Amino acid sequence: MVSFILRRILVSVLILLAASFIMYMLTAYSSDPLEDLRSSNALNKDRLIQARIQTLQLDVPPPLRWFLWLGGAAKCLIPLANACDLGSTISNAQVIDILPRAMQSTIQLVTGALVLAIVLGLALGIITALRQYSGLDNVITFTSFFLFSLPSFLIAVLLKEFIAIGFNNFLEKPIIAIPLIIVIAVILGLIIQSIVGGDGRRRLIVGGATTVISAIVLYAISLSGWLLHPGLGPVVILLLSVGIAVGLTALIAGLRNRRALTTGLIVAVLALISYFSLQGLFDISSAATLVILGIATIVVGLAVGFFMGGYDRSQSMRVGVITALMSGGLVLLDRFLQSWPTYFSDVNGRPIATVGYQTPNLGGDVWVSGIDSFTHFMLPTIALLLISFASYTRYARAGMLEVMGQDYVRTARAKGLPERTVVVRHAFRNMLIPITTLVAFDVGALLGGAIITESIFGIPGMGQLFFAGLRRGDLNPVMGYFIVIAGMAILFNFLADLAYAALDPRVRVR
Amino acid sequence: MSNDNSPVIAAEATLSDSKPPESQGRLIFKRFLGNRVAVGALLLIIAIIIFAISAIGLGPIPGWWKYGYTGLNDQSNGGRPTLSVVPQWLGGTGITLGDHPWGQDRIGKDYFAMTMRGIQNSVLVMVVIGLMATAIGVTVGAIAGYYRGKTDAILMRITDIFIVIPALVIGSVVGHAVGGFGAATLAVMLGFFTWMGIARLVRGEFLSLREREFVEAARVAGASDARIIFRHILPNALGVVIVSATLIMASAILLETALSFLGFGIRPPDVSLGNLISSNQSAFQTRPWLFWWPALFIVSLALLVNFVGDGLRDAFDPRHRRFKLRRMTEERPSLAEDEQVRAGDDGDIIDAGQK
Numbered sequence: 100m101v102s103f104i105l106r107r108i109l110v111s112v113l114i115l116l117a118a119s120f121i122m123y124m125l126t127a128y129s130s131d132p133l134e135d136l137r138s139s140n141a142l143n144k145d146r147l148i149q150a151r152i153q154t155l156q157l158d159v160p161p162p163l164r165w166f167l168w169l170g171g172a173a174k175c176l177i178p179l180a181n182a183c184d185l186g187s188t189i190s191n192a193q194v195i196d197i198l199p200r201a202m203q204s205t206i207q208l209v210t211g212a213l214v215l216a217i218v219l220g221l222a223l224g225i226i227t228a229l230r231q232y233s234g235l236d237n238v239i240t241f242t243s244f245f246l247f248s249l250p251s252f253l254i255a256v257l258l259k260e261f262i263a264i265g266f267n268n269f270l271e272k273p274i275i276a277i278p279l280i281i282v283i284a285v286i287l288g289l290i291i292q293s294i295v296g297g298d299g300r301r302r303l304i305v306g307g308a309t310t311v312i313s314a315i316v317l318y319a320i321s322l323s324g325w326l327l328h329p330g331l332g333p334v335v336i337l338l339l340s341v342g343i344a345v346g347l348t349a350l351i352a353g354l355r356n357r358r359a360l361t362t363g364l365i366v367a368v369l370a371l372i373s374y375f376s377l378q379g380l381f382d383i384s385s386a387a388t389l390v391i392l393g394i395a396t397i398v399v400g401l402a403v404g405f406f407m408g409g410y411d412r413s414q415s416m417r418v419g420v421i422t423a424l425m426s427g428g429l430v431l432l433d434r435f436l437q438s439w440p441t442y443f444s445d446v447n448g449r450p451i452a453t454v455g456y457q458t459p460n461l462g463g464d465v466w467v468s469g470i471d472s473f474t475h476f477m478l479p480t481i482a483l484l485l486i487s488f489a490s491y492t493r494y495a496r497a498g499m500l501e502v503m504g505q506d507y508v509r510t511a512r513a514k515g516l517p518e519r520t521v522v523v524r525h526a527f528r529n530m531l532i533p534i535t536t537l538v539a540f541d542v543g544a545l546l547g548g549a550i551i552t553e554s555i556f557g558i559p560g561m562g563q564l565f566f567a568g569l570r571r572g573d574l575n576p577v578m579g580y581f582i583v584i585a586g587m588a589i590l591f592n593f594l595a596d597l598a599y600a601a602l603d604p605r606v607r608v609r
Numbered sequence: 610m611s612n613d614n615s616p617v618i619a620a621e622a623t624l625s626d627s628k629p630p631e632s633q634g635r636l637i638f639k640r641f642l643g644n645r646v647a648v649g650a651l652l653l654i655i656a657i658i659i660f661a662i663s664a665i666g667l668g669p670i671p672g673w674w675k676y677g678y679t680g681l682n683d684q685s686n687g688g689r690p691t692l693s694v695v696p697q698w699l700g701g702t703g704i705t706l707g708d709h710p711w712g713q714d715r716i717g718k719d720y721f722a723m724t725m726r727g728i729q730n731s732v733l734v735m736v737v738i739g740l741m742a743t744a745i746g747v748t749v750g751a752i753a754g755y756y757r758g759k760t761d762a763i764l765m766r767i768t769d770i771f772i773v774i775p776a777l778v779i780g781s782v783v784g785h786a787v788g789g790f791g792a793a794t795l796a797v798m799l800g801f802f803t804w805m806g807i808a809r810l811v812r813g814e815f816l817s818l819r820e821r822e823f824v825e826a827a828r829v830a831g832a833s834d835a836r837i838i839f840r841h842i843l844p845n846a847l848g849v850v851i852v853s854a855t856l857i858m859a860s861a862i863l864l865e866t867a868l869s870f871l872g873f874g875i876r877p878p879d880v881s882l883g884n885l886i887s888s889n890q891s892a893f894q895t896r897p898w899l900f901w902w903p904a905l906f907i908v909s910l911a912l913l914v915n916f917v918g919d920g921l922r923d924a925f926d927p928r929h930r931r932f933k934l935r936r937m938t939e940e941r942p943s944l945a946e947d948e949q950v951r952a953g954d955d956g957d958i959i960d961a962g963q964k
Contacts, residue, residue, distance in 0.1 A: 121774070551871065554871065588773050
């Protein structure tokens, strides 16, 4: 195992070196960093050109300059020496200084998109596989084909034009028209009845109930101006938490497992108590407080599960911790929503931003700035997410269908396990194994795709660094970008291989 | 597609007494024809290509449309599309083309001609990248998979080097270097950086096919390596190659339009569907048609090619209705699909470190 890892690291380093050489040569020969100076009419033009040649060492031919660059980059490997040197940009800033800031917004963007794409994609893929050839399945299949064929820049531009500007206009007078309410409610009803399945009667009841309830909720939202003064309130939080607890128990442990159900319900009630007791603390919270509270939530969830769970503790604990996180999330969401009116007036009633990563000169506490980054990152994340979302859906569906046809699934059914156990414990877990590899490749792809999204939404991330650098013939930031991207790609591939070997014992790592 | 000399196992051939069994190729062709969506998509693609080429002509040959894609015309009607499809009895102006059916851009160029030129360029890039990626990928994959050992290790490490760089990144750099030289040059250069997925797939296929009895038989009969590779193994791996070539083509369209959108692809005055969108996105509110026409054709071309690819996959492998779309902009050649790993052998995962 150790020798496998060592060999693997060695090979990765060699690959990285070769790839960086190719990249360096291509960029160096494709662009002229002196272009803007040559065409300028500054009086000291020659001096400026000389100065730039000095700082960027342009008098050294590119293949040799690559070694110089490599020498500087190699210093980054010395721990704690702080001797990292990735060269400087045309405007004389050190790449190593601007890189971390750029990485921050990109990582924020890519992480959000990746997590959402995985969760949504897997959920939809599994549902469509379990309801194969239903109306929902066909719709999702066509949609994912469509998304595959939609370039991400097109999605981004459309989101900007329609969702951002459209929603902001809508908020000026947030009344949902009755026909729209009916259409949304009917669509929701159709989706839910397709997911639930069963015979015609059951589907009709479920679909009808969903339609009516969602129509009433939408009408209430529209009538009460909820969108301008949103909030959940204790009653809604309790109802939703109990719903989450019951739903999770049904999914993870089965409703017949009373201990797991009790765990979930206790955690839901605890969430309500925390709602009342924490409001004062929330008002003076910083980001660090929230992290501590999050950890506390996990501990509480696990503890309740541990003390409730009988012989199958792990199930109760799982129900406990996920319920705790989700209902805690609701409490947090409520607090964010309480700050919404403040934020709304701060940005003059146009909350969904189309450019940048934060509103300039926006004061405010952790809640207001939290909403601010949400409104800024929402659309770019969606644009990025849709790229990989479709493929997760397809892979999850295909994987689930394949697994459900396996012999061990038939065996599990034959020995009388309920369908829930078969799907969640036997099929779902095995379906996840090939997905790990997909995730690894997806990270690289998303980082690449961020170039487009960042340039459209004006987010000063790594993609921008690369884009602007390449345009100006600025070699060092391009290479800095490349090192990070390629390093991440290699790292995630490596992790995926290890995860694959860990999950599937048939794959041996030598 | 049919290779009567090669020992293709026509397992599904109908062995009735009256007529001889059909060849594998014919069976696949029939299955493909049975797929309405795929055949319809293929016909539509051909129709779009013929329409785009005949409308504005190709190179020096003039087409049937009166305007070129570079000529400036007087602004009429504020550049709005003059196409009308609402019949008179519905309160419209009748079905008329008008002077500039798809409108004009800001400086008065005819938008129909520009879009047609964009389609021509996109299709050119798509075909060239598809062919180049397939040629290089099949060569590399076949040699690596057939000879195994050191050759395989070296070739696969080279493949890894190219895979590490995201397609959009290497595409931008390449496009930045050669984008000014026109669509054909751009496509050829991009072809050098898009073959990796196909190479891995073909290698996997070769690794398993070379162990089969018919290869053994050919070797015993004294066939040369080249003959075994081209006459015996390759025809059996054709399904994988054709399907992934189609899917590469679909992603090639998206790659080219994305690059042109970023300004690293085809550059004005030449036209690409991507740079049409990029140069007009700021005018979205005032002149939305500058956005919709190219968008329509990018999406429909990519969608149709994807449908054809899916149909081909079903035709080649009807039992295995699996979905293996891959886009170049988000490269994910997968170990997961590699048969070795699936079957539990110690395939791809280990040899990265082992050799």
